[in-house]
Amino acid sequence: MTATSDMQTTTAAAxxxxxxTSGGGEPVLEIKDFSVVYRTGGGDVHAVEKVDLALHPGxxxxxxxxxxxxxxxxxxxxxxxxxPPALITGGSVVYRGRRLSGPVEILGRHPEELRExxxxxxxxxxxxxxxxxxxxxxxxxxxxxxxxxxxDLSKDEAAERIASLLxxxxxxxxxLKSYPHELSGGMRQRVMIAMALATDPEVVxxxxxxxxxxxxxxxxxxxxxxxLKDELGFAVLFITHDLSLLLELANRVAVMYAGRLVETGTSxxxxxxxxxxxxxxxxxSFPSLRGPRRDLAGIPGSPPDLRGLPPGCPFLTRCAYGAExxxxxxxxxxxxxxxxxPAHVTACPFVLPATPEKTLASPSxxxxxxx
Amino acid sequence: xxxxxxxxxxxVVDSPAASRGPLAMEAISLCKDFRLGRGSVLSAVKxxxxxxxxxxxxxxxxxxxxxxxxxxxxxxGQERLTSGTIRLDGHEVDVKxxxxxxxxxxxxxxxxxxxxxxxxxxxxxxxxxxxxxRLHQPHKTAAELDRELVRVIEQVRLTPAxxxLAKYPHELSGGQRQRVAxxxxxxxxxxxxxxxxxxxxxDVSIRLELLNVxxxxxxxFQLALLYITHDIASARYFADEVLVMYAGSVVERGPAEExxxxxxxxxxxxxxxxxxxPDDLGSMLRHGGKGSTRQVGESAxxxxxxxxxxxxxxxxxxxxRESPPLLAVSPSRAAxxxxxxxxxxxxxxxxxxxxxxxxxx
Ligand SMILES: Nc1ncnc2c1ncn2[C@@H]1O[C@H](COP(=O)(O)OP(=O)(O)OP(=O)(O)O)[C@@H](O)[C@H]1O
Ligand SMILES: Nc1ncnc2c1ncn2[C@@H]1O[C@H](COP(=O)(O)OP(=O)(O)O)[C@@H](O)[C@H]1O
Ligand code: SF4
Ligand code: SF4
Ligand SMILES: [Mg+2]
Ligand SMILES: [Mg+2]
Numbered sequence: 001m002t003a004t005s006d007m008q009t010t011t012a013a014a015x016x017x018x019x020x021t022s023g024g025g026e027p028v029l030e031i032k033d034f035s036v037v038y039r040t041g042g043g044d045v046h047a048v049e050k051v052d053l054a055l056h057p058g059x060x061x062x063x064x065x066x067x068x069x070x071x072x073x074x075x076x077x078x079x080x081x082x083x084p085p086a087l088i089t090g091g092s093v094v095y096r097g098r099r100l101s102g103p104v105e106i107l108g109r110h111p112e113e114l115r116e117x118x119x120x121x122x123x124x125x126x127x128x129x130x131x132x133x134x135x136x137x138x139x140x141x142x143x144x145x146x147x148x149x150x151x152d153l154s155k156d157e158a159a160e161r162i163a164s165l166l167x168x169x170x171x172x173x174x175x176l177k178s179y180p181h182e183l184s185g186g187m188r189q190r191v192m193i194a195m196a197l198a199t200d201p202e203v204v205x206x207x208x209x210x211x212x213x214x215x216x217x218x219x220x221x222x223x224x225x226x227x228l229k230d231e232l233g234f235a236v237l238f239i240t241h242d243l244s245l246l247l248e249l250a251n252r253v254a255v256m257y258a259g260r261l262v263e264t265g266t267s268x269x270x271x272x273x274x275x276x277x278x279x280x281x282x283x284x285s286f287p288s289l290r291g292p293r294r295d296l297a298g299i300p301g302s303p304p305d306l307r308g309l310p311p312g313c314p315f316l317t318r319c320a321y322g323a324e325x326x327x328x329x330x331x332x333x334x335x336x337x338x339x340x341x342p343a344h345v346t347a348c349p350f351v352l353p354a355t356p357e358k359t360l361a362s363p364s365x366x367x368x369x370x371x
Numbered sequence: 372x373x374x375x376x377x378x379x380x381x382x383v384v385d386s387p388a389a390s391r392g393p394l395a396m397e398a399i400s401l402c403k404d405f406r407l408g409r410g411s412v413l414s415a416v417k418x419x420x421x422x423x424x425x426x427x428x429x430x431x432x433x434x435x436x437x438x439x440x441x442x443x444x445x446x447x448g449q450e451r452l453t454s455g456t457i458r459l460d461g462h463e464v465d466v467k468x469x470x471x472x473x474x475x476x477x478x479x480x481x482x483x484x485x486x487x488x489x490x491x492x493x494x495x496x497x498x499x500x501x502x503x504x505r506l507h508q509p510h511k512t513a514a515e516l517d518r519e520l521v522r523v524i525e526q527v528r529l530t531p532a533x534x535x536l537a538k539y540p541h542e543l544s545g546g547q548r549q550r551v552a553x554x555x556x557x558x559x560x561x562x563x564x565x566x567x568x569x570x571x572x573x574d575v576s577i578r579l580e581l582l583n584v585x586x587x588x589x590x591x592f593q594l595a596l597l598y599i600t601h602d603i604a605s606a607r608y609f610a611d612e613v614l615v616m617y618a619g620s621v622v623e624r625g626p627a628e629e630x631x632x633x634x635x636x637x638x639x640x641x642x643x644x645x646x647x648x649p650d651d652l653g654s655m656l657r658h659g660g661k662g663s664t665r666q667v668g669e670s671a672x673x674x675x676x677x678x679x680x681x682x683x684x685x686x687x688x689x690x691x692r693e694s695p696p697l698l699a700v701s702p703s704r705a706a707x708x709x710x711x712x713x714x715x716x717x718x719x720x721x722x723x724x725x726x727x728x729x730x731x732x
Contacts, residue, residue, distance in 0.1 A: 068544040186435025214601030215645040217435050244647040289604040289646040
């Protein structure tokens with residue numbers, strides 16, 4: 001076993017650990033050392049590189065990172081939903097559902113076996129949810145299809161179930177008769193959320209499910225998902241580029257950059273004690289509604305080409321703290337030295353939560369506080 | 372001035388966008404009804420009026436399903452008006468005149484809300500951009516065309532350009548696709564850009580970058596921009612004027628900074644108070660927090676009286692009977708609410724003072 005996964009298992013192996021941060025017990029979904037490439041003519045795109053991520057029952061884990069960082073590839077890859085040219089090049093994904101007799105190694109299963117597992121046990125709201133609906137079927141029929149295929153309900157029960165699912169996402173029941181094109185973008189997203197929750201799954205993966213929703217509706221729906229989650233005990237992997245949303249919603253947050261996780265910690269740690277310069281950048285880049293208008297820092301530059309990353313830290317070209325030593329960083333996640341929580345980990349060996357903003361390091365010397 | 376206060380003066384509004392450039396497009400009392408079957412009709416857009424000016428940004432914000440996209444589709448000629456008038460450069464738009472309408476279509480470009488459906492999966496980025504570039508500037512040599520394509524794709528910061536031109540939609544991440552959609556709209560050289568949630572699927576840093584790109588294009592090409600978003604914070608930074616929609620109607624409008632800092636309509640107030648605050652990123656959701664704001668959504672479009680009344684903490688008898696028109700609060704601000712004296716006393720008082728003395732900034 002690699003050093004990386006050793007470190008991750010410290011929380012998993014300690015059932016008495018902090019429930020707020022780990023959910024306790026064994027993870028329901030455990031991704032280890034997972035890598036995916038896209039085989040393209042121009043070379044392999046390393047979209048996910050050696051990622052470890054664990055999801056405990058009843059926990060909301062947020063996966064944040066900018067466009068193209070590999071979030072969707074990680075989530076779909078872990079469920080074996082990618083088609084060529086995507087290729088899983090390594091790792092393991094173990095699923096432990098309460099309804100199953102034992103753990104399942106998803107990467108080792110036959111595609112046929114996985115199909116049932118995916119709806120009943122692991123439900124996914126796709127990023128393209130807005131048009132993942134079948135355009136020629138009414139909303140009611142699409143929801144009924146899912147419910148009837150996977151749950152053993154009478155006609156009346158099934159009808160009641162889908163009606164209450166629509167209530168959950170605040171869509172009037174009269175809309176059951178609508179076709180997808182008659183719904184607004186946000187409504188279509190909400191129907192997809194309802195569909196994912198329809199089968200009472202153990203793990204719900206949501207890929208940018210609320211990008212088309214205003215904050216009022218978004219909060220309403222997310223609050224209800226959290227409520228439902230507390231009641232039914234499923235776990236949520238919530239993917240978004242909106243870190244502010246994750247800080248409110250998630251128990252733990254993992255930040256992804258260029259196919260790797262660069263920092264993981266509790267929401268509070270990520271909010272107040274962010275260690276990695278990229279996380280700090282994300283926190284500085286959203287416009288505020290209240291208070292004085294400020295200049296938005298953003299993160300200058302653009303993500304690197306994932307086909308031929310130079311050795312070392314992939315954030316180097318955009319990092320205000322970057323130094324020569326950074327090209328030798330091995331990208332292993334290690335505990336943030338100033339944090340009491342060993343599960344708060346970062347891939348940057350030089351910058352700490354307390355490192356003053358945007359201090360430019362001298363070329364050969366890493367900033368003070370290097371571990 | 373008599374405009375101040377929640378009086379009965381109909382709202383005659385000086386758009387803060389007018390100072391930026393000449394009038395480009397007028398939307399006058401736009402209405403759109405959809406039949407929902409069994410005789411029920413949804414008025415998705417109800418009496419919406421506003422102007423777009425060159426070099427200025429007007430933001431349309433509002434709840435999911437409130438009618439924003441429908442307004443844009445009406446302006447783009449993709450949906451038929453139930454009633455109302457659209458004028459471009461002073462001329463009424465006639466959808467039947469084929470030739471004129473084609474020109475109209477290239478003058479008025481629409482960036483779709485959903486980048487996943489707007490790009491054809493069997494064609495490369497180059498293909499998607501070539502058509503509008505050709506239509507816009509027909510006599511281009513192969514080399515010129517290529518240079519133009521590179522310029523267009525670089526405008527939305529997709530580099531290296533040649534590499535992105537060769538890609539198929541499925542090879543792009545969601546954010547990258549959205550930028551292609553923006554590039555395609557720009558390639559036609561429009562004077563009016565209707566951008567429907569152009570950045571909501573993009574992550575924050577790229578969102579900023581793209582808004583900056585749009586802002587530069589607005590200045591360079593004197594674009595009149597309608598910026599549709601559910602993110603009122605980005606409207607604050609990006610727009611000159613903000614219009615807030617609720618259940619098909621504009622419930623409040625005004626200069627972006629004023630409106631977001633001192634919202635007058637109870638719905639705008641709810642929207643503003645629900646927005647995440649970077650200085651106080653709470654744990655509202657994780658710890659239960661705020662009571663559910665349970666939306667009534669489009670059923671509201673069929674309500675008697677003020678469409679917001681079931682959710683409004685200020686609702687009284689009159690609100691359930693009569694629907695409030697947009698009432699002028701100041702020369703540049705208006706809100707559709709009977710009780711502005713109670714919901715936004717400071718705004719009303721300031722407008723009164725402003726009306727008597729110098730206009731407040
Ligand atoms: N089929 C494919 N062939 C080649 N490259 C691909 C393919 N699919 C995705 N990629 C590349 O893989 C990287 C990660 O893509 P992915 O869609 O997983 O990102 P993401 O984080 O989900 O982005 P977004 O938030 O925009 O959806 C990107 O650089 C993308 O261009
Ligand atoms: N073709 C259609 N048929 C019936 N209803 C429609 C149609 N298009 C839109 N609507 C309804 O009009 C309202 C406004 O939709 P839309 O403009 O897409 O909202 P949004 O503000 O989210 O963009 C919604 O209630 C939607 O369901
Ligand atoms: S300081 Fe160096 S190692 Fe740390 S994030 Fe910046 S470039 Fe990467
Ligand atoms: S008119 Fe009445 S119900 Fe409507 S927003 Fe104003 S106070 Fe609320
Ligand atoms: Mg994605
Ligand atoms: Mg819309």
